[in-house]
Amino acid sequence: MKYLAVLGRLPKLSLAELTSLYGNVEMHGADLATFECAVAPDLKRLGGTLKLAEELPEGFNYLIDALADLPEGKITLGVSDYRRKTSARRAQGEALKLKKILQRRGRSVRVLQNKTAVLSTATSHHNQIAEKKNHVEIIMTDFGNFNLIGVQNISEYAKRDQARPARDAKVGMLPPKLAQILINLAGALPEKSLVLDPFCGTGVVLQEAHLMGYRPYGTDLSERMVDYTKRNLEWIGCEDFEVEVGDATVFKWNKEISAVVAEAFLGQPMSQPPADIKLKQEKMRCKEIILGFLKNLAGQVGSDTPVVLAIPAWLRVSGGYSRLNILDEVEDMGYNVKKFINLGQKDLLYYREGQVVAREIIILRKK
Numbered sequence: 001m002k003y004l005a006v007l008g009r010l011p012k013l014s015l016a017e018l019t020s021l022y023g024n025v026e027m028h029g030a031d032l033a034t035f036e037c038a039v040a041p042d043l044k045r046l047g048g049t050l051k052l053a054e055e056l057p058e059g060f061n062y063l064i065d066a067l068a069d070l071p072e073g074k075i076t077l078g079v080s081d082y083r084r085k086t087s088a089r090r091a092q093g094e095a096l097k098l099k100k101i102l103q104r105r106g107r108s109v110r111v112l113q114n115k116t117a118v119l120s121t122a123t124s125h126h127n128q129i130a131e132k133k134n135h136v137e138i139i140m141t142d143f144g145n146f147n148l149i150g151v152q153n154i155s156e157y158a159k160r161d162q163a164r165p166a167r168d169a170k171v172g173m174l175p176p177k178l179a180q181i182l183i184n185l186a187g188a189l190p191e192k193s194l195v196l197d198p199f200c201g202t203g204v205v206l207q208e209a210h211l212m213g214y215r216p217y218g219t220d221l222s223e224r225m226v227d228y229t230k231r232n233l234e235w236i237g238c239e240d241f242e243v244e245v246g247d248a249t250v251f252k253w254n255k256e257i258s259a260v261v262a263e264a265f266l267g268q269p270m271s272q273p274p275a276d277i278k279l280k281q282e283k284m285r286c287k288e289i290i291l292g293f294l295k296n297l298a299g300q301v302g303s304d305t306p307v308v309l310a311i312p313a314w315l316r317v318s319g320g321y322s323r324l325n326i327l328d329e330v331e332d333m334g335y336n337v338k339k340f341i342n343l344g345q346k347d348l349l350y351y352r353e354g355q356v357v358a359r360e361i362i363i364l365r366k367k
Contacts, residue, residue, distance in 0.1 A: 003041065004139060004146045006051035006121075007031045008177070012347035013361065014048030016340055017184045020363075027342065028143060032082060043150030045212050047180030050121045051080075053139045053146035060098065063136070063147055068105040070134050075102060076127055078112035078137040080119045080148075088114040094140060112137075124151040165235050166202055166228035174201070174263050178310070178350055178359070179208040185338075185363050186259040186306035189214060193258035198248040198293060203229030205261050210238040217255060219246035249292035257301050263310040263359065265289040270356040273315045279322060286312055287324055291333070298334045298366065305366045307335065310359035313349060321349060321358050330364060338363035 007014035011031045018025045018033060025035040043052045056063055067075055077098060081091035092114045099109040112119060112127060119137060124130075129137045130148050137148035160176045167173075182205065183195065195209040200218030206229060209216045216233060218241075220226050229243045244251075267282045274282065290311055297307070313321040327337050327345070337345075351358035 001038070001040070002034055002036050002055040002057075002144075004053040004055070004141070005033045005035070005046075005049045006053075006139075007033055008048045008050050008152075010048070010350060012343055013181060013350060016343055016348060016361075016363075017046065017048045017181045019340060019343075020185045020187050028141065029082070032141065034143075040149060043152065044156075045180060046184065047177035047208075050152045051124065051139070051148060052150040053137075053148045056138075056145045056147055059145065060138070063138075064098070064101055064105070067102060067134070067136065068107055070107075073134055074108045074110055076110050076112065076129070076132075076135040077102075078119050078124065078127070078129065079114070079140060080137060081117045081140045083140055083142050086117040088116050091117045091140075094138075098138070121152055121154060124148065125154055160207065160236070164202070164207075164232045166231040168202055168225075168228065174204040174310075176204060176208055179205045179261075180212070181350075182261050182263075182308050182310060182361065183209055183212060183214070183259070185308045185361065186261055189258055194255060196253060196255070196257045196260045197262045198246075198251070198253075198260065198297070199262045199264055200229045200243060201225050201263065203232040203243070205263065206241065206243070207232055207236055207238070209261070210236065210241065214258075216241040216243075217253070217257070218243040219248065219251055219253070221245070221247050249289060249296050251296070253300055257305060259305065260297065260301065260307040260309075262308075264293065264312075266310075266312040266357055266359070270314070273317050273356060279314055282312075282314070283322075283324060287326060290324070291326060291329060294330060294333055294335065294364075301366050303366055307364040307366065309362050309364075310350065311362060313351075313358045313360045315351075315354075315356045315358065321351070321360075323360055327362065330362070334367045335364040336367055338365065 022035045025033050079091045079095040095111045102109050129135050139146040191213050193214045195214045197205040197218045200220045206216035206218045223245050233241050267286045313323045348361040
């Protein structure tokens with residue numbers, strides 16, 4: 001079955017996530033991607049995908065028949081039109097055409113109003129598209145039509161991010177969506193795999209690992225952070241976890257680790273681009289900790305173990321980001337750096353507009 005993904009705010013990073021899981025993924029324009037998969041993906045596990053749809057190879061006829069045969073009740077219908085030269089008016093017109101066809105079949109239909117050619121994630125989510133059989137959204141493209149089967153649950157993400165009992169803005173706020181992306185960049189892991197986060201902080205990576213069906217294992221230099229992680233894991237109902245106090249540069253984990261996924265040390269929080277001398281000092285400090293950790297880890301994990309890290313990059317006055325540039329040193333330590341066919345390392349950057357300390361994602365495999 002062919003699936004269509006509507007990619008998130010940083011589509012190239014979202015593309016890397018899908019490619020890591022499903023292999024051959026084809027990009028269409030700025031924010032659409034298609035791939036084939038024998039079993040429908042679980043959108044709840046894809047942090048970088050806003051909407052997921054399946055192809056309608058026989059056009060609209062099959063879908064219309066299925067909707068017409070549903071039990072009595074009003075059908076909610078929306079259209080997102082990604083075709084060239086599209087508009088909100090054209091998308092609305094397509095929805096009204098489908099409404100008339102269904103009305104001739106004796107069905108009552110409510111059409112979602114298009115303010116733009118594409119319905120927003122929030123509109124689709126709040127109208128329970130794909131959650132109820134009679135709430136439908138068609139995605140029209142120049143390469144086919146698709147039926148929406150999942151919308152990112154923005155309410156649930158917000159709850160996991162903002163309602164956690166233990167939060168600390170001083171150590172950074174890793175978004176749950178990014179934590180999922182990091183885990184998925186390790187590839188398709190077997191169920192119950194042991195996922196290690198050696199810089200666990202408040203436990204966001206481990207929280208998402210548990211919700212994705214993996215076993216969380218974390219360490220952190222701070223006893224307070226270890227306590228926060230435990231509280232947050234218990235809050236989501238996780239019982240099978242282990243979290244310890246430990247310095248990632250010297251700690252001995254003594255576990256059979258399936259994957260290592262972490263937001264590494266990002267240095268000092270900043271509200272404006274640092275001066276050159278300050279940047280040099282921060283880089284030296286971060287490199288010492290991150291390379292020290294990777295050197296320590298190298299002898300403790302098996303060959304081909306994935307290691308996915310978010311490391312710091314700093315905004316410059318020019319608008320670009322200055323990176324750590326540690327990949328050559330990392331390869332000398334016994335790791336292979338993952339490379340994508342249509343993506344470069346510069347594409348694996350996570351940031352919000354104007355964010356001073358961004359996150360560069362590096363994906364490694366133990367040699």
